Amino acid sequence: MNGDTLIRVEKLQKHYNGGVIKALDGINTEIKKGEVVVVIGPSGSGKSTFLRCLNLLEVPTGGNIFFEGVDITDEKVNINIHRQKMGMVFQHFNLFPHMTILKNMIIAPMKLRKKSEAEATELAMKLLRRVGLEDRANAYPSQLSGGQKQRIAIVRALCMEPEVMLFDEPTSALDPEMVGEVLEVMKQLAHDNMTMVVVTHEMGFAREVGSRVMFMAEGRQVEEGTPEEIFDHPKSERLQTFLAKVL
Amino acid sequence: MDFKSKFIANFIDDDRWKYIWNGLGVTLKVTFFAVLLGIAIGVLVAIIRSTHEKNSKSMRMGFGKAVLAILNTICKVYLTVIRGTPVVVQLMIMYYIILADSRNKVLVATLAFGINSGAYVAEIFRSGIMSIDEGQFEAGRSLGFNFVQTMRYIIIPQAFKNVLPALANEFIVLLKETSVVGYVALQDLTKGGDIIRSRTFDAFMPLFGVALIYLIMVLFFTWLVGRLERRLRNSER
Numbered sequence: 124m125n126g127d128t129l130i131r132v133e134k135l136q137k138h139y140n141g142g143v144i145k146a147l148d149g150i151n152t153e154i155k156k157g158e159v160v161v162v163i164g165p166s167g168s169g170k171s172t173f174l175r176c177l178n179l180l181e182v183p184t185g186g187n188i189f190f191e192g193v194d195i196t197d198e199k200v201n202i203n204i205h206r207q208k209m210g211m212v213f214q215h216f217n218l219f220p221h222m223t224i225l226k227n228m229i230i231a232p233m234k235l236r237k238k239s240e241a242e243a244t245e246l247a248m249k250l251l252r253r254v255g256l257e258d259r260a261n262a263y264p265s266q267l268s269g270g271q272k273q274r275i276a277i278v279r280a281l282c283m284e285p286e287v288m289l290f291d292e293p294t295s296a297l298d299p300e301m302v303g304e305v306l307e308v309m310k311q312l313a314h315d316n317m318t319m320v321v322v323t324h325e326m327g328f329a330r331e332v333g334s335r336v337m338f339m340a341e342g343r344q345v346e347e348g349t350p351e352e353i354f355d356h357p358k359s360e361r362l363q364t365f366l367a368k369v370l
Numbered sequence: 371m372d373f374k375s376k377f378i379a380n381f382i383d384d385d386r387w388k389y390i391w392n393g394l395g396v397t398l399k400v401t402f403f404a405v406l407l408g409i410a411i412g413v414l415v416a417i418i419r420s421t422h423e424k425n426s427k428s429m430r431m432g433f434g435k436a437v438l439a440i441l442n443t444i445c446k447v448y449l450t451v452i453r454g455t456p457v458v459v460q461l462m463i464m465y466y467i468i469l470a471d472s473r474n475k476v477l478v479a480t481l482a483f484g485i486n487s488g489a490y491v492a493e494i495f496r497s498g499i500m501s502i503d504e505g506q507f508e509a510g511r512s513l514g515f516n517f518v519q520t521m522r523y524i525i526i527p528q529a530f531k532n533v534l535p536a537l538a539n540e541f542i543v544l545l546k547e548t549s550v551v552g553y554v555a556l557q558d559l560t561k562g563g564d565i566i567r568s569r570t571f572d573a574f575m576p577l578f579g580v581a582l583i584y585l586i587m588v589l590f591f592t593w594l595v596g597r598l599e600r601r602l603r604n605s606e607r
């Protein structure tokens with residue numbers, strides 16, 4: 124149901140070198156079902172670290188993360204089960220080069236959700252059609268363009284039928300002419316009510332698709348609000364300076 | 371004596387070619403099984419070592435981490451000892467001390483060379499694993515695969531492909547290295563040639579004959595490796 128809390132983050136902290144580097148310094152936020160949270164901020168502000176903490180690719184040094192009510196920072200929790208419901212898309216795609224596109228998409232559903240090959244293939248082909256790449260099912264990743272690779276990476280994650288999708292600068296490694304096709308897929312996803320957390324420098328996307336924008340600097344959330352609040356009425360000087368540079 | 375009668379004296383008379391033929395069989399048998407054993411040991415050691423390397427920082431303290439640390443130390447000792455001593459000495463230790471009761475010299479040689487080769491394969495394989503981009507590992511984990519599944523489905527297949535040429539090369543090296551098994555009186559190709567020399571008092575014919583056979587085998591396997599490499603490069607790239 125829309126509006127229910129999916130992820131709750133409390134006092135999230137990630138320190139390196141025994142506290143010398145504070146990549147995250149006390150983040151508190153709630154991500155509700157169906158929300159598209161866009162995270163913006165200058166380089167080194169902790170955006171990636173925040174995103175990667177959400178599925179514990181980075182282990183936080185403090186604070187708690189509740190996913191569907193379960194504290195996944197608890198050592199006794201089997202994180203692999205929860206990660207199955209959290210899709211992630213990386214800047215550099217990270218498709219598996221030794222597998223065909225289809226295999227990339229069906230291996231996790233088959234091995235982890237015990238789907239039959241036919242069942243997994245059916246969903247994969249449906250998703251491939253949706254992003255217009257059904258004719259590349261048997262190609263290898265190296266035979267695709269960057270934009271195509273990223274679209275595959277998105278549908279590969281969708282094959283696990285996740286509750287939330289995490290994006291870390293999904294268009295930053297792309298040639299400019301390929302950015303649009305990837306953003307289009309993400310917009311479609313948002314339209315279909317997928318819960319999304321998106322780290323991006325695409326301010327147009329943030330404004331158009333974001334239900335909430337979070338501005339980070341030096342490991343803290345400096346300002347948070349609707350796209351209008353953030354882009355049209357920035358309160359903090361930090362955000363104003365940042366926007367002046369990127370807009 | 372002309373070439374023809376020399377050839378006949380060394381290889382035909384008294385069925386002396388059998389020394390060569392049977393020796394060749396022993397050489398190939400020892401090499402083949404030693405390579406298999408070496409790969410098995412090497413892969414295991416490489417997985418332990420790279421698991422330790424990848425996880426020692428992020429893993430929480432506990433039983434698993436302690437076991438991993440102990441296994442890693444054992445592997446390191448194994449690598450140091452095996453790579454720091456001559457294979458002939460290892461072979462003799464195996465024959466005269468560890469397996470002193472065994473009459474099966476082929477088994478002794480296979481074990482000695484397999485254990486020796488495992489140390490080199492381990493390092494080949496470990497570099498193969500470590501050369502896989504960290505993003506592959508993260509992609510696997512983010513889909514929900516656990517560490518072992520990620521290694522099995524994503525990392526190891528890629529690493530294996532990357533190191534196949536190096537592994538095949540290890541086979542070629544081993545083929546030549548086994549020529550010292552005569553030290554424990556195992557009659558391989560080299561020893562076969564040497565026996566003929568001691569019977570006919572002619573060094574030239576049997577030794578060059580043996581050298582030629584090694585050379586042909588090495589060239590053949592090198593050619594095979596080259597083909598394999600090209601095939602691998604053409605697929606998927």
Ligand SMILES: Nc1ncnc2c1ncn2[C@@H]1O[C@H](COP(=O)(O)OP(=O)(O)OP(=O)(O)O)[C@@H](O)[C@H]1O
Nearest residue numbers: 139144145146164165166167168169170171172173
């Ligand atoms: N493994 C690490 N060891 C030490 N410091 C790190 C490590 N990883 C990240 N950091 C530091 O943490 C801070 C936040 O990094 P992070 O990658 O989250 O920033 P970011 O906002 O994603 O930046 P960018 O826009 O450049 O991707 C940076 O100062 C970075 O140098």
Ligand SMILES: [Mg+2]
Nearest residue numbers: 170171172292
């Ligand atoms: Mg980043």
